[in-house]
């Protein structure tokens with residue numbers, strides 16, 4: 328399914344000159360632009376631009392201001408498909424049978440796809456895509472289908488998943504009669520499973536059609552998914568000193584530094600999510616694999632090393648990765664400061680694992696064993712919800728708050744809540760053990776109708 332777009336790549340001396348005239352056509356439209364295209368540009372590419380600039384002025388304006396436009400990368404370079412591709416937009420052929428548009432005729436006809444995947448970007452950005460492919464971002468659909476009770480026990484409806492879970496994690500794209508299935512599209516989740524077999528959507532951080540690095544360097548780009556009761560990283564960041572410095576000084580930061588040159592201390596005075604997790608610094612190279620630089624797997628119920636995370640063991644060595652992260656810190660901090668921060672973090676992990684998680688898990692297993700809790704479903708008995716929230720909500724907040732320097736999350740939203748939850752949970756559990764009464768089951772659990780079959784494209788046929 329290799330797409331042959333090279334023909335159109337950098338075609339000759341083709342050059343698009345975009346002049347900003349500053350003339351506003353009407354109040355609510357982007358500024359009108361006058362632009363010229365050199366003759367060398369492929370005619371089919373001109374057609375896309377000529378037709379779509381009027382059709383979608385917002386889309387056109389975005390593209391025309393991107394690095395891509397100035398490097399002469401056109402619509403065709405990304406959207407061109409082959410006729411037999413699964414994601415080809417069948418209805419688009421009709422655009423070349425129009426008498427009302429000079430470019431709406433058959434000599435410009437090419438197959439296109441609305442979906443532009445990491446595989447398409449990889450022609451020009453192979454390293455970013457290779458790194459991305461190893462990441463948990465790219466592989467999240469496999470991970471969540473291995474471990475998540477909402478999915479495996481069918482506890483939510485397909486539409487709840489589409490509007491919720493999959494919006495962040497990604498959908499498994501499907502077409503029906505040449506049209507993208509609306510239960511899977513639109514979507515730019517991090518682990519979207521594309522019809523060409525590739526994983527992810529680069530626009531989850533670099534929104535189209537600007538595709539800018541400066542956007543992805545800002546914490547808000549990550550915060551669209553990394554927020555809320557179960558993984559409040561953006562809230563944690565904004566609470567930390569790093570976040571408060573970002574708020575105070577972000578206007579002075581040099582967000583547009585060329586790729587690979589963004590330098591702590593020079594271009595910014597406190598780190599963002601990207602600085603710590605992705606961008607290069609010192610000897611540490613930029614990476615599109617966010618699992619790098621991590622020494623713990625704190626999303627999981629029991630905190631383990633990333634290589635011991637069973638559903639998707641990292642191929643990293645946690646000590647090496649920890650040293651990489653420390654090197655980032657030490658662009659601005661001394662060694663003792665950095666080492667002592669990690670000492671805190673390790674103790675927090677141990678405290679959570681030993682004092683809160685292990686006893687709660689042991690109790691849950693006992694109740695299942697004795698038949699006091701029913702294993703066939705999840706979330707339909709209070710103790711299951713309590714157990715879940717202990718690790719998934721407050722337990723994560725405690726660990727993540729400590730890791731990223733947010734004391735309010737480590738304590739008030741974290742360990743403080745863990746204590747309350749733990750006490751209530753143990754009280755209810757002990758009551759069942761003492762009386763031998765079975766837990767109340769919510770038999771009318773709403774919308775527990777979701778498909779429970781593990782997706783074939785990932786797991787193969789059952």
Ligand code: HEC
Nearest residue numbers: 371374375378402403406416422428430431437439440441
């Ligand atoms: C003669 C006008 C015309 C030309 C030429 C044209 N398009 Fe379109 N295109 C349209 C219209 C109209 C639509 C909206 C149809 C619809 O409602 O989805 C569209 C839709 C699209 C979509 C969305 C398709 C979907 O299924 O959601 C993409 C992507 C696209 N065009 C890209 C291109 C590219 C790339 C080219 C050049 C190879 C191109 N177009 C050439 C008129 C045109």
Ligand code: HEC
Nearest residue numbers: 375376379390395400401402405441442443515528530535
């Ligand atoms: C660098 C690659 C790239 C270039 C260049 C590019 N696109 Fe896109 N386009 C994308 C991506 C990525 C998406 C988002 C779809 C996805 O996530 O698969 C998209 C989406 C679209 C859509 C559907 C968006 C919507 O909101 O309905 C249209 C239409 C479209 N592009 C047209 C164009 C046109 C016209 C041009 C040229 C002016 C162009 N694209 C240039 C990558 C590109």
Ligand code: HEC
Nearest residue numbers: 470471474475477478491492495496551552553558626627
């Ligand atoms: C707002 C975006 C968003 C929504 C909605 C969302 N998630 Fe997540 N999910 C995330 C993020 C971000 C993480 C990573 C958390 C972390 O590392 O702290 C995550 C982590 C997970 C994990 C843990 C993966 C691991 O490696 O341990 C599972 C499982 C999961 N989500 C399943 C789901 C399911 C199922 C739903 C819907 C019922 C859902 N998520 C809804 C963003 C979201």
Ligand code: HEC
Nearest residue numbers: 445448452455456459529532540543544586587589601606
């Ligand atoms: C999780 C967010 C995220 C996703 C998803 C993402 N990027 Fe990036 N990307 C970044 C950040 C942050 C930078 C800036 C690195 C720096 O500071 O130089 C960047 C930089 C880049 C650059 C500039 C060169 C470089 O490596 O620094 C390219 C090219 C790029 N990304 C392509 C891609 C492609 C292709 C994909 C899809 C496979 C993708 N990105 C997906 C966050 C992301």
Ligand code: HEC
Nearest residue numbers: 394398400404405443447448450451529533538539540541
């Ligand atoms: C035909 C080649 C080509 C394709 C396909 C392509 N790019 Fe690019 N991309 C480039 C070139 C050339 C640059 C400009 C590099 C520069 O200015 O130094 C660039 C720059 C970028 C940058 C850096 C922008 C900045 O602000 O500095 C990002 C991010 C990026 N591309 C993402 C993508 C994504 C995501 C896709 C797929 C949806 C994609 N590119 C597809 C050639 C391509």
Ligand code: HEC
Nearest residue numbers: 463467470495496516517531548549552600601604617618
């Ligand atoms: C579109 C949603 C989305 C965006 C945007 C996003 N992430 Fe994520 N991120 C996720 C999900 C979902 C997971 C959980 C993957 C899993 O473990 O299954 C995750 C996991 C992670 C992890 C944990 C990896 C691991 O190995 O445990 C890190 C670190 C991370 N993201 C950092 C970032 C950073 C930094 C950015 C911004 C530059 C970002 N993310 C942007 C959805 C997103």
Ligand code: HEC
Nearest residue numbers: 549553560561564598599600603621622623624625626730
């Ligand atoms: C000062 C550097 C720094 C900043 C800024 C930062 N982080 Fe972190 N982050 C860390 C450290 C350190 C860890 C724990 C690393 C380890 O496991 O050793 C971590 C852990 C994480 C994890 C947990 C991964 C896992 O599976 O255990 C996620 C997810 C994450 N960060 C996302 C983000 C997001 C999103 C932002 C911005 C809103 C952000 N981080 C800002 C340093 C930072």
Ligand code: HEC
Nearest residue numbers: 568591592595596597598603652655656658659665668732
């Ligand atoms: C770009 C520079 C920069 C980087 C990189 C950086 N920091 Fe910071 N950090 C700062 C500045 C500036 C402060 C504010 C110091 C003060 O309180 O005066 C700070 C504050 C802190 C604080 C104090 C928080 C508080 O509320 O008292 C801790 C802890 C910390 N950083 C740890 C880290 C760790 C760990 C890393 C790496 C994972 C890191 N920093 C990366 C610049 C940086």
